[in-house]
Amino acid sequence: MRTGIFLAYSGGFREAVDHVAVLEQQGVNIVLVAEAYSFDAISQLGYLAARTSRIELGTGVLPIYTRTP
Secondary structure, three states: OOOEEEOOOOOOHHHHHHHHHHHHHOOOOEEEEOOOOOOOHHHHHHHHHHHOOOOEEEEOOOOOOOOOO
């Protein structure tokens, strides 16, 4: 069975990467990051990708109309 979790908005990038590192060690397969309230999901995902090795990362909600091509 595969498991996944949505990442909460609380804390900052460093706290989130520490949390995701623990989830990765515990065997969680995927972490989803949603964008809301000017929280930039793409930056968060890039930081998480640089600091993790096996866990899958994805977006939960990403408004495309607020981004330039």
